Amino acid sequence: MTAYGSFPGARPRRLRVTPAMRRMVAETRLHPADLILPAFVREGISEPVPISAMPGVVQHTRDTLRKAAVVAREAGVAGIMLFGVPEDAKKDAAGTAGTDPDGILQVAIRDVKAEVGDELVIMSDLCLDEYTDHGHCGVLDAEGRVDNDATLERYAEMAQVQADAGVHVVGASGMMDGQVGVIRDALDQTGHEDVSILAYTAKYSSAFYGPFREAVGSSLKGDRKTYQQDPANLRESMRELALDLEEGADMVMVKPAGPYLDVLAKVAESVDVPVAAYQISGEYAMVEAAAEKGWIDRDRAIAETLLGIKRAGADMILTYWATEVARGIGAGR
Ligand code: PBG
Numbered sequence: 001m002t003a004y005g006s007f008p009g010a011r012p013r014r015l016r017v018t019p020a021m022r023r024m025v026a027e028t029r030l031h032p033a034d035l036i037l038p039a040f041v042r043e044g045i046s047e048p049v050p051i052s053a054m055p056g057v058v059q060h061t062r063d064t065l066r067k068a069a070v071v072a073r074e075a076g077v078a079g080i081m082l083f084g085v086p087e088d089a090k091k092d093a094a095g096t097a098g099t100d101p102d103g104i105l106q107v108a109i110r111d112v113k114a115e116v117g118d119e120l121v122i123m124s125d126l127c128l129d130e131y132t133d134h135g136h137c138g139v140l141d142a143e144g145r146v147d148n149d150a151t152l153e154r155y156a157e158m159a160q161v162q163a164d165a166g167v168h169v170v171g172a173s174g175m176m177d178g179q180v181g182v183i184r185d186a187l188d189q190t191g192h193e194d195v196s197i198l199a200y201t202a203k204y205s206s207a208f209y210g211p212f213r214e215a216v217g218s219s220l221k222g223d224r225k226t227y228q229q230d231p232a233n234l235r236e237s238m239r240e241l242a243l244d245l246e247e248g249a250d251m252v253m254v255k256p257a258g259p260y261l262d263v264l265a266k267v268a269e270s271v272d273v274p275v276a277a278y279q280i281s282g283e284y285a286m287v288e289a290a291a292e293k294g295w296i297d298r299d300r301a302i303a304e305t306l307l308g309i310k311r312a313g314a315d316m317i318l319t320y321w322a323t324e325v326a327r328g329i330g331a332g333r
Contacts (some may be wrong), residue, residue: 027311028307028310028311029310030303030306030307030310030325030329031329032075032076032077032078032325032326032329032330033076033077033078034078034310034314034315034316034317035077035078035316035317035319035322035325035326036077036078036079036080036081036121036123036276036316036317036318036319036322037068037072037077037079037080037081037318037319037320037322037323038080038081038083038278038318038319038320038322039060039065039068039069039080039081039082039083040057040058040059040060040083040084040085040215040216041059041060041061041062041065041082041083041084041085041104041105041108042059042060042061042085042104042217043084043085043086043087043090043104044087045059045061046061047061048060048061048064051211051214051215052214053210053211053214053281053285054211054214054215054281054284054285054288054320055288055292056288056320057215057284057320059085059215062107062108062111065082065108065111065112066111066112066114066115068080068323069112069115069116069120070115070116071323072120072322072323072326073116073119073120075322075323075326075327075330076326076329076330077120077322077323077326078120078121078316079120079121079122079123079168079169079316080112080120080121080122080123081123081124081125081171081318082105082108082109082112082122082123082124082125082167083105083125083130083215083216084097084098084103084104084105084106084108084125084130084131085104085130085215085216085217086103086104086130086131088217090103090131091131091132091133091219092131092132092133093132093133093134093139093140094132094139094154095128095129095130095131095132095139095154096131097131098128098130098131098154098158099154099157099158099161100161101161101164101165103131103161105124105125105130105162105165106161106162106164106165107165109122109124109162109165109166109167110165110166113165113166113167118168121168121169122166122167122168122169123167123168123169123170123171123198124162124165124167124169124170124171125171125173126155126158126159126162126170126171126172126173126174126183127171127172127173127174128151128154128155128158128174129174129216129218129220130216130218133219134219134220134221135213135218135219135220135221136220136224137151137173137174137175137176137224137227138150138151138154138174138176138227139151139154145226146176146226146227148176148177148178149178151174151176152176152178152179152182153182155172155174155176155179155182155183155186156182156183156185156186157186158170159183159186159187159192159195160186160187160190160192163187163190163192163195164190164192167195168195168196169195169196169197169198169250169251170183170187170195170196170197170198171198171200171253172197172198172199172200172249173200173203173255174200174227175200175203175224175227175228175229176227177243178247179199179247180197180199180243180244180247180248180249181246181247181248183197184197184247184248196250196251197248197249197250197251198249198250198251198252198253198276199244199247199249199251199252199253200253200255200278201237201240201241201244201249201252201253201254201267202229202237202240202241202253202254202255202260202263202267203228203229203253203255204228204229204230204231204255204256204259204260205223205224205225205228205229205230205231206228206231206255206256206259206280206282207282208256208259208280208281208282208283208286209256209280209281209282210281210282210285211281211282211284211285212280212281212282215281231259234262234263234266237254237263237266237267238266238267238270241267241270241271245271245273249273250273250274251273251274251275251276251316252267252271252273252274252275252276253275253276253277253278253318254267254275254276254277254278254314255277255278255280256278256279256280256282256283257277257278257279257280257283257305257309257314257317258279258283258305258308258309261308261309261312262312264277264309264312264313264314265312265313267313268312268313268314268315269313274315274316275313275314275315275316276314276315276316276317276318277309277312277314277316277317277318278317278318279305279306279309279317279318279319279320279321281320283305284319284320284321287301287302287305299328299333302321302325303325306319306321306325
């Protein structure tokens with residue numbers, strides 16, 4: 001006893017004394033194999049086009065996409081998620097370019113497959129918004145509403161052409177009811193039993209998709225609130241999760257990541273399939289913009305956001321920083 005009362009017997013600070021000690025007791029670690037790189041490929045361009053709201057991210061040409069895939073693989077990144085951006089003139093109400101075997105996404109899948117084979121997990125976005133002239137994730141009915149079941153038929157065709165092109169995983173991101181079951185049937189009936197489905201289980205209607213709309217040249221007017229989830233809801237995600245698993249999802253995803261870590265934690269503790277989280281365009285843009293202004297330490301902020309997502313329970317993280325972070329880990333940073 002001292003004049004000031006008792007000194008603490010337990011001192012958590014002892015485990016923080018040196019970098020080596022902190023490294024040893026770290027409960028969460030990032031590994032390059034946790035990371036998946038989302039990448040955009042645009043039809044009909046000869047030079048990559050920068051995306052202004054995502055400094056450092058571009059719309060790739062077919063050629064630079066192949067190179068980016070090689071660099072990602074060399075850094076140890078687990079996979080690449082491909083998004084196709086067709087020429088404006090090819091957008092139409094039904095999103096035809098999304099089911100054209102020679103559409104930009106299908107061509108890009110074949111390119112990447114030819115370049116890296118099975119050494120990267122090749123994933124593709126299975127959604128119509130990149131291809132529709134109205135910008136919605138599905139086809140519209142006579143009243144202009146997104147028609148769930150007519151959209152499912154389009155998704156079934158998309159699944160087949162993407163699988164024919166050689167993709168390993170389709171990312172079902174459109175938030176139509178029943179999409180996972182229909183896509184599974186379409187894959188199985190066309191001899192693609194081994195193609196996996198990554199279900200966007202909890203996909204919220206988020207303001208943070210803003211920069212992505214520029215990235216895919218989306219002409220969306222209005223919003224996606226009749227199909228994407230309300231940010232107010234958590235229980236609803238558990239219902240979506242049960243349905244996706246019942247319909248045959250191989251992996252499930254929560255998106256966005258940062259503002260929905262509670263959803264991620266709850267999903268991760270309830271399932272026995274791999275769980276992914278998508279750190280989306282707006283989450284990327286916020287950090288890059290604040291860093292550009294000198295308001296935050298960019299590298300530390302990036303690491304902290306990713307650690308938080310992993311700590312909350314993600315097995316895999318889609319992040320536009322995937323290659324850079326994987327390289328940094330390889331270099332011991
Ligand atoms: C749908 C899709 C979107 C994103 C990925 N897949 C856009 C949306 O739902 O509005 C967003 C990804 C990001 O913001 O980084 N095709």
